[in-house]
Amino acid sequence: MAEKRLAAFDIGGTTVKLAFLTTEGEIIRKWSIPTDRTDKGSRIVADIARSFYKELKADGLTTADVLAAGVGAPGPADPVLGTISGAVNIGWPNGYPLKQLLEEAIELPVFIENDANCAALGEMWKGAGGGAGDVVCITLGTGVGGGVVSKGMIITGVNGAAGEIGHITVVTENGFPCNCGKRGCLETVASATGIVNLYKQQGKDAPDARTVFEQAAAGDAAAQYAVDRCAFYLGLAVGNIANTLNPAKIVIGGGVSEAGAALMQPLEKYVREFTFPRAMDVLALQKAQLGNDAGVIGAAYLAKVMSVS
Ligand SMILES: [Zn+2]
Structure with a gap:
């Protein structure tokens, strides 16, 4: 058969x-x-x-x-x-x-x-996770999605709310309001809309995240600041996740990750700054592969x- x-x-x-x-x-x-x-x-x-x-x-x-x-x-x-x-x-x-x-x-x-x-689970099995059993995925799209895989299994929590990485609070004062009802969630500063939020905070405007990255590459200081703050808050969340879970890989996917090195380079710097050294020793930060x-x-x-x- x-x-x-x-x-x-x-x-x-x-x-x-x-x-x-x-x-x-x-x-x-x-x-x-x-x-x-x-x-x-x-x-x-x-x-x-x-x-x-x-x-x-x-x-x-x-x-x-x-x-x-x-x-x-x-x-x-x-x-x-x-x-x-x-x-x-x-x-x-x-x-x-x-x-x-x-x-x-x-x-x-x-x-x-x-x-x-x-x-x-897909990235863990066949993508950037490369089969490593301890993988965290963060998807930077319209919102910020997350999934935590430990020893090959999803961590679901008591009622399925584990891994809501987009709702980790990273801004504690005057944070932007989030769809979930809280303020200052990672999603409000590290999603496509979040980067635009940070740019607008500098008195500027852009139709989408791609434009902010383009402006940053062209030397616009406000756009460079927005990208740096996005990487900072993401690095803060990633560091704390790594300290909690000690994963082999943290995989970054979604439309915003298409910005490539413009985001990943400052992100690496902040992740190193916020991650406990022993956890950092085994941690690899990677772009998602499976789309x-x-x-x-x-x-x-x-x-x-x-x-x-
Ligand atoms: Zn939220």
Whole structure:
């Protein structure tokens, strides 16, 4: 009998990415469908199931050829109840029973996790983590996402809120307000919008983070200050994370990381400044490698390890 496949679904606000992978994490096939957010996202599960069966049949296979499915979804996942909360951009109510609904729809074991955690598992398994079991991923996009992998497993915490690195408080006085209700979160200064926030604080304006980096490269002092402060706050968070977890790798991904050396060089300097020397000895700071595939690769890893344990 041929070796079984893994199925992986990465549910986002505009598209659902789907993939079949080998149990070694190689993508056999990947495709995507639009995320139907109408009627509070109530059609999403049925859409995934229909697309999954169609592609499975196209390969001449049945569910008996699939070991399990792993799913990444945008919100804290309850590891015991199999529910997703806070998926406001899809329309799901808090405590949405994603695991149960998908298991009924595709008749396979389903394992769910927060999407940022799935991306961290993906980078750990097949990307910048290089298989090291202790990896922290920080994604700098519109917001700041995080995932903590320790000994090969995601740290979920008691109710799925572990690894919310974007909400580490780094500015203690007059911090910008955050979507979470707090002020001064890492996300308010190290995301794409955060860098623009820091630039605007200097009395300047820019439409996006890319422009701020361009202005900094062109010698604009306010833009250089904004980039330096972003690296400082990120370095402060990374240093404290490294002191807490002693990981082998901290992987930086997302659109803002495309700034490359302009961000990574000052970041390295601040990480060294804020990290306990013994933790620094083994720490490597790296750019993410898998891009948009990190989510499905991580979801497949989740399906693999959870279905054998
Ligand atoms: Zn926050």
